[in-house]
Amino acid sequence: METVLSGIRSTGHLHLGNYFGALRNYIKMQDEYNCFFFIADLHSLTTHPHPADFHAGVKTILCEYLASGLDPQKSAIFVQSDVPEVSELYVLLNMIAYKGELERTASFKEKVRKQEDNVNAGLLTYPVLMAADILIHRAHKVPVGKDQEQHLEMARVLARRFNNMYGTDVFPEPQAFNFGSDLVKVPGLDGSGKMGKSEGNGVYLIDDEKTIHKKVMKAVTDSGPTEPNSKMPDSIENIFTLLKIVSTPDTVAHFTEAYNNCSIRYGDLKKQLAADICKHTLPIRERIEEIYNDEAYLHNVAKRGRELARESASATLREVRAVVGFKSF
Numbered sequence: 665m666e667t668v669l670s671g672i673r674s675t676g677h678l679h680l681g682n683y684f685g686a687l688r689n690y691i692k693m694q695d696e697y698n699c700f701f702f703i704a705d706l707h708s709l710t711t712h713p714h715p716a717d718f719h720a721g722v723k724t725i726l727c728e729y730l731a732s733g734l735d736p737q738k739s740a741i742f743v744q745s746d747v748p749e750v751s752e753l754y755v756l757l758n759m760i761a762y763k764g765e766l767e768r769t770a771s772f773k774e775k776v777r778k779q780e781d782n783v784n785a786g787l788l789t790y791p792v793l794m795a796a797d798i799l800i801h802r803a804h805k806v807p808v809g810k811d812q813e814q815h816l817e818m819a820r821v822l823a824r825r826f827n828n829m830y831g832t833d834v835f836p837e838p839q840a841f842n843f844g845s846d847l848v849k850v851p852g853l854d855g856s857g858k859m860g861k862s863e864g865n866g867v868y869l870i871d872d873e874k875t876i877h878k879k880v881m882k883a884v885t886d887s888g889p890t891e892p893n894s895k896m897p898d899s900i901e902n903i904f905t906l907l908k909i910v911s912t913p914d915t916v917a918h919f920t921e922a923y924n925n926c927s928i929r930y931g932d933l934k935k936q937l938a939a940d941i942c943k944h945t946l947p948i949r950e951r952i953e954e955i956y957n958d959e960a961y962l963h964n965v966a967k968r969g970r971e972l973a974r975e976s977a978s979a980t981l982r983e984v985r986a987v988v989g990f991k992s993f
């Protein structure tokens with residue numbers, strides 16, 4: 665059976681981008697694959713979260729994972745820092761990752777622009793830690809959104825380079841995965857770019873109905889089409905992209921036709937979009953609230969996940985250490 669692995673950083677709440685870009689795939693994959701899903705708390709340290717808030721960030725993602733339908737009976741659900749083998753593989757992979765290729769990754773260049781006063785080595789080697797997460801479980805498939813495509817390419821490059829350098833086939837080359845189609849980019853509500861945690865343009869799984877309606881009604885639009893079948897500006901196309909993700913094909917066809925014959929009312933479009941987002945997220949929101957206070961359950965889930973993940977990780981690391989030439993006296 666093929667192995668699947670993926671993770672989400674422990675910063676803030678999960679938004680529709682995380683859910684429809686990644687998490688929804690995790691849930692569907694649980695029945696068919698050997699699954700590992702984790703909370704990337706080491707990755708979140710690049711932005712120096714306050715220690716008093718750190719654990720709460722991890723707990724938030726764990727609860728939102730479970731509320732969304734991740735099943736600890738089917739998948740190993742664990743915290744990245746609970747598996748020290750990952751950090752050791754990260755050190756080893758850093759020896760074969762080159763400064764030039766790391767500096768060229770789009771995510772690093774973006775971080776340099778956004779947080780120029782904190783360009784730490786962890787940011788530069790962020791894709792190496794990601795590769796370690798993936799390769800330590802010898803994952804074949806990695807369900808992620810479009811923004812992670814380049815990081816997956818880096819994981820493949822490092823797997824291949826390690827295998828070639830040491831004359832081994834210990835690491836399979838991991839493929840980014842989305843059910844039945846290309847990787848997804850969920851747009852934000854601000855008319856440009858992707859939905860993101862730090863962008864302030866997102867709808868969160870934890871948002872209540874009123875908040876969702878308010879956010880969607882405020883989404884950027886224009887004054888409406890004046891000629892039949894005109895090209896949509898980005899802001900309107902983004903709203904239709906979201907509609908295609910959350911609504912039925914009939915609803916999408918109805919509003920597309922209304923746009924094309926210039927009878928569309930953006931107020932109606934947004935009301936429909938908000939209502940259809942709520943259908944997906946409100947049941948999850950209810951379960952988040954139930955799970956959040958069940959410390960015993962969360963403890964058991966994380967413990968079982970840690971045990972499964974460490975068992976798999978230590979088996980890989982044992983092989984890797986032998987291949988590199990470590991020998992104990």
Ligand code: TYM
Binds near residue numbers: 680808849860
């Ligand atoms: P993170 O926490 O930024 O995002 C988690 C997952 O959500 C997806 N995603 C989106 N997909 C579509 N549209 C969007 N607007 C959108 N925003 C976020 C991301 O593609 C991702 O799949 N580095 C990773 C976490 C990570 C990881 C790994 C993932 C660490 N190690 C190993 C896979 C394998 C990250 O920061 O994702």
